[in-house]
Amino acid sequence: METAGMKRKEREFLARRREILSAAERVFAAKGFFPTTMSEIAREAEFGTGTLYKYFKSKEDLYFSLIDEKVEEINRLVKAELDKKNSPLERIKNVLRLQFEFIEQNRDFFRIYISERSRFEWTVKDDLGKGIHEKMVSYIEALSLVMKQGIGEGELEALDPVDLAHALVGMVNSFVFEWLISPRPYPLVSKTDTVLKIFLRGAERMERRR
Amino acid sequence: METAGMKRKEREFLARRREILSAAERVFAAKGFFPTTMSEIAREAEFGTGTLYKYFKSKEDLYFSLIDEKVEEINRLVKAELDKKNSPLERIKNVLRLQFEFIEQNRDFFRIYISERSRFEWTVKDDLGKGIHEKMVSYIEALSLVMKQGIGEGELEALDPVDLAHALVGMVNSFVFEWLISPRPYPLVSKTDTVLKIFLRGAERMERRR
DNA sequence: TCATTTTATGAACGATAATTCATTTTCTAA
């Protein structure tokens, strides 16, 4: 068993694994976790049912691997953007656009993710589910930090940074959800300015303010 | 069988039905739809398993009846408030407070509802689920109308009223979600002013704006 | 080519849970 052979085997193994994950993504997105069966995923991936278990320990393991790997990816992108040396406001703007672009590229995944966000069932018991919820929290924390910097530098009003982060994330989720259920497809990125405008300037008419 | 007898029977039937719904609310809120079993609900409600089927056609029927009746209730309250003769801004403020109060009074229910919002599984196939999603849509429509009036009367910036509605609802959901998962209980109503302030005035510091 | 190892397969197993229904319990009213 020489090294080159090992390497190819490994590559092929991972390629098949990715194949299964991609099929699972489509099925889970369409039907949700419980109604999806392992046989359906196997059929969609063109593997035998038993084969899935060579690649994943269980249905839950498959599901969480799927989510975890994508969340890891978007988190890396966002964190990189938030760590840049721009002004806080610039960083918020860039992250917003980045996120909308990523979501647009991963429609199926975000159907799963948005459901997962509000699934209380696992949060307590499952270790796998817990890991994902921790990543969500850490994302809010990173965003809160930038808000705090924005306040410190006089760019943002002196409100609670965590509240600000929740407000922005809430708006984003709402627009993403709307985009996901909309029968008429439109570019999600086109909502970037709207979100930014409402978040930064508010909805009340300027002239009325004192 | 005289009328008075009939009436009492009916009252008792409905009382038991409500008893079951209230037990189901607790169990579904803790574990979600699929992991909850009919026997568990029966045990919690102190009825036999078979008895539940005298009151509800199926598990789904029980679940959707639960959601539908509460959504109906909050929708009635919100619609009443939105139809008042106040200025649009006043109505938005009042609805916000009203909603937070209602949610605070119905914690268990909103754990179910928030999960349900983003469950794509039913939206298409099930008639029962469809009814609920229609009520969500009609709520957004009612809110959009008030936004439109607010713009017409010069109280709000001339943005897309539907976008404005989604932005506000998104922020509300975000704060509700946070409140639901928070281990330390705090009054949700205390967030009313924060939400209102961010939504109306925005997060950007006044002095910086041109 | 062929013996050996690795990988894939899907039928069979076992567990779970929604629903039903024969039986029991409770209620009704004469």
Next chain:
DNA sequence: TTAGAAAATGAATTATCGTTCATAAAATGA
């Protein structure tokens, strides 16, 4: 008090999957 009606019950039925595993197929390398 009691026959008959109505309601409640939970064990039995049935169906559905997640998972396993004995077997088959494919890959390997001599």
